[in-house]
Amino acid sequence: MSAAKTKKTATNETALAEQLRAVSLRPTQQRMALADLLFGRGNSHITAEALYSDALTAGVNVSLATVYNALHTFTAKGLLREITIDSTRSYFDTNVDEHHHFYFEKSGRLEDIDHNRVKMTRLPDAPEGLSVSRIDVVIRVDG
C-alpha cells in the first residue's frame, strides 16, 4: 500500500505540492508522483531508467522524457543532486546534504558516507578568483 499506488492522503498531497511550490514548480500529477517515489522511500540513489520503471510499476502515467525532465528540474532546484561516477549512467541522489560516497565497482551501487566520517585537514586553494562549488570524495571498493 504505497502512497504512490493508492490514493495519497490529503496531507501527503499537500506536503508534496508545497515542497514543489516552494521551489516555484507546478505540482503536476507527474511531478507529484515522481516526487513521492523519490522522497517517500529510503532509496536515495536512482537512475532515470530505474525511476521510470518504478513509476510504471506503481501505475503512474508518465513518459521517460518527463522523468528526465523532472530529474533535471529537481536537481536545478536543489531537491536532488546529480552524481556522475559511471560514465554509462547518471545517478540522482535524494540526499542533498554534504556527504560522500562508497562506490561498489562490481555492482555499480552507491552508498552514502556522512560528511563527518571524512575529515580533510589539508586542501588546496581554489585557483585564482574561482570558488569551490563542491568537493566530492568517492571511495571505490571492489564489491
Add this chain to the structure above:
Amino acid sequence: MSAAKTKKTATNETALAEQLRAVSLRPTQQRMALADLLFGRGNSHITAEALYSDALTAGVNVSLATVYNALHTFTAKGLLREITIDSTRSYFDTNVDEHHHFYFEKSGRLEDIDHNRVKMTRLPDAPEGLSVSRIDVVIRVDG
C-alpha cells in the same frame, strides 16, 4: 617536428616498444603512435575523440575504434587511468600516480592536484571484507 609526425628516433621507438612489451602488448604501429601522443606530451587528460583528432592531425593512420581499443587496453594495463566526472565523456589520465583533481565546471577541464596537497585524517573503513581500490577527490570549481 613532433616525434609522431617525423620518423621517431631508434631509441624513442625502442623505449616505447619496450614500455608496451613490458605489459605484454604488441607494439603495433597504432599503439606506438598513440603512446607517443599520450606520453610524449604534457597533456595529461584526454578524451578518446580528442586523441583521435590529435592522431589525425599528426598524420597517424588509425581508426576511432582502435583509439578506444588502445585507451582501454592501456588502462587495463595500468598505463592510463580513466576518470569519469562528466557523464558525456570519459577522460583518460596519463598520470597514474595517486592524485586528485580540480574540475572546472564551465570548461569541462581537469587539473591535477598532487596527493600531498590533500590530507585526509579521517576516513571510514571499507565495508565488511571489501578493500578500497581507490579514493577520488574532485574539487569542483566554477570556471
Add this chain to the structure above:
DNA sequence: ATTTGTGCAAATCGTTTGCATCTGA
C-alpha cells in the same frame, strides 16, 4: 602459421530535442 590487432560500418544505449497537445493557475 597462429595469434592478436585493426578498420569499417552498423548497432547500442542513455539521454535530449522538436513539436503538437494538454494542464494548471
Add this chain to the structure above:
DNA sequence: TCAGATGCAAACGATTTGCACAAAT
C-alpha cells in the same frame, strides 16, 4: 487565457561490436 508541462518519436553522440582483413610473433 496562456505560460508551462507532457508525450511521442526522431535525433544524438559517445562508445561498442561483428567481422573480414592485415600485421606481429
